[in-house]
Amino acid sequence: MFILLYSLLKNLLFKKYKTPKILSVLKRIVILLIFFTAQFLTPSFGQSKQLYEVPNLKSILKTHKIVAILPVKVSISFKRFPKGYNAADNEVQEKEEGLNMQEGMYTFLLRKADKYTVTFQDVQRTNILLKQTGIFGKLDSLTSDSICKILKVDAVIQASYAYEKTGSEAGAIAKTFVFGFGGSTASGALTLQINNGSDGMLLWRFYKEMQEGAFSSANELMERMMKKVSRNFPYEK
Numbered sequence: 001m002f003i004l005l006y007s008l009l010k011n012l013l014f015k016k017y018k019t020p021k022i023l024s025v026l027k028r029i030v031i032l033l034i035f036f037t038a039q040f041l042t043p044s045f046g047q048s049k050q051l052y053e054v055p056n057l058k059s060i061l062k063t064h065k066i067v068a069i070l071p072v073k074v075s076i077s078f079k080r081f082p083k084g085y086n087a088a089d090n091e092v093q094e095k096e097e098g099l100n101m102q103e104g105m106y107t108f109l110l111r112k113a114d115k116y117t118v119t120f121q122d123v124q125r126t127n128i129l130l131k132q133t134g135i136f137g138k139l140d141s142l143t144s145d146s147i148c149k150i151l152k153v154d155a156v157i158q159a160s161y162a163y164e165k166t167g168s169e170a171g172a173i174a175k176t177f178v179f180g181f182g183g184s185t186a187s188g189a190l191t192l193q194i195n196n197g198s199d200g201m202l203l204w205r206f207y208k209e210m211q212e213g214a215f216s217s218a219n220e221l222m223e224r225m226m227k228k229v230s231r232n233f234p235y236e237k
Contacts, residue, residue, distance in 0.1 A: 048189075048209040051232055057203055060196060061117065061234055064154040067194075068121040069109075070139060070147070072101040072222075075162040082165075099127075101161060104222030116235045121153055148197030155197050161221075163188025190225055194234065204234050 054060070074094040078085070106123045109116065130136040133150050144156055193205040206229055210221075230236065 048207075050205075050207040052202075052205040053234065054201070054203050057234055060203060064118050064197075064235075066121055066153045067118045067155045067157060067235070068126045068148070068151045068153040069102055069106050069123055069157045070159075071095075071127065071136075072098040072105075073140075073158075073160040074098040074101065075160070077162075077164045079164055097161075101159065101222045104220075105157070105159070105226060108223055108226040112230075115237055117237055118154070118235050121151065126151060143200045144195035145197060145200035148195075148200075153197055155203070156195050157192065158195065159190065159192045161188065161190045192225075192229060206232060 074097045076090055076094050076097075102123050106120060109120050113119070127136065129151055130139070130147075135142060135147075135150070139147065144158070147156055148154070189207060189209045191205065191207050194203045195201065196203050208225065208228060210225070226233075
């Protein structure tokens with residue numbers, strides 16, 4: 001595309017003015033176009049991906065019937081603290097996004113329920129049971145098998161999403177309106193794992209680096225993530 005653009009500009013301008021200086025300017029324009037396009041066309045998900053599963057995964061998963069999805073553990077940091085930053089408000093946002101991502105994952109899996117070998121527990125039921133036992137905000141202090149016993153499930157899906165806000169949303173939105181596509185506003189990584197209910201053993205783990213765009217919401221982010229995960233999701237028939 002850039003070679004074609006360069007040739008057209010060369011034919012239009014260089015033939016008319018016939019000066020080496022015009023040719024030099026054209027080359028610089030094409031180089032700048034390549035640079036800025038590379039900056040703006042950053043993919044929603046990075047290339048770094050890691051996958052782990054136990055050798056006997058399939059045989060263990062055959063014993064699973066009901067799986068719970070825990071609230072996502074979200075951690076938000078900033079490359080530069082925004083004006084009026086408040087740590088308490090940031091913590092509230094982390095919790096809200098964690099619940100929204102949990103809901104987003106459940107919705108995605110529910111839509112494709114016939115493609116999976118297990119049933120996923122309603123996240124509202126999961127959260128109510130966690131609250132009734134007083135462990136809703138203390139999941140890090142319990143083992144996975146203990147949580148499974150409380151929820152009466154065969155396994156739990158746990159996820160964590162840690163990201164750093166690197167750019168302003170206003171700037172990314174401006175890029176979207178001017179160029180038709182926006183820049184990223186945050187970079188981070190999401191980890192998704194499945195732990196066995198009987199012994200708490202880690203059965204499967206998926207890690208992916210990503211970038212968040214100007215119009216991303218927690219639900220949209222999880223939707224895109226699960227589309228990537230679905231290629232490797234172990235509960236697929």
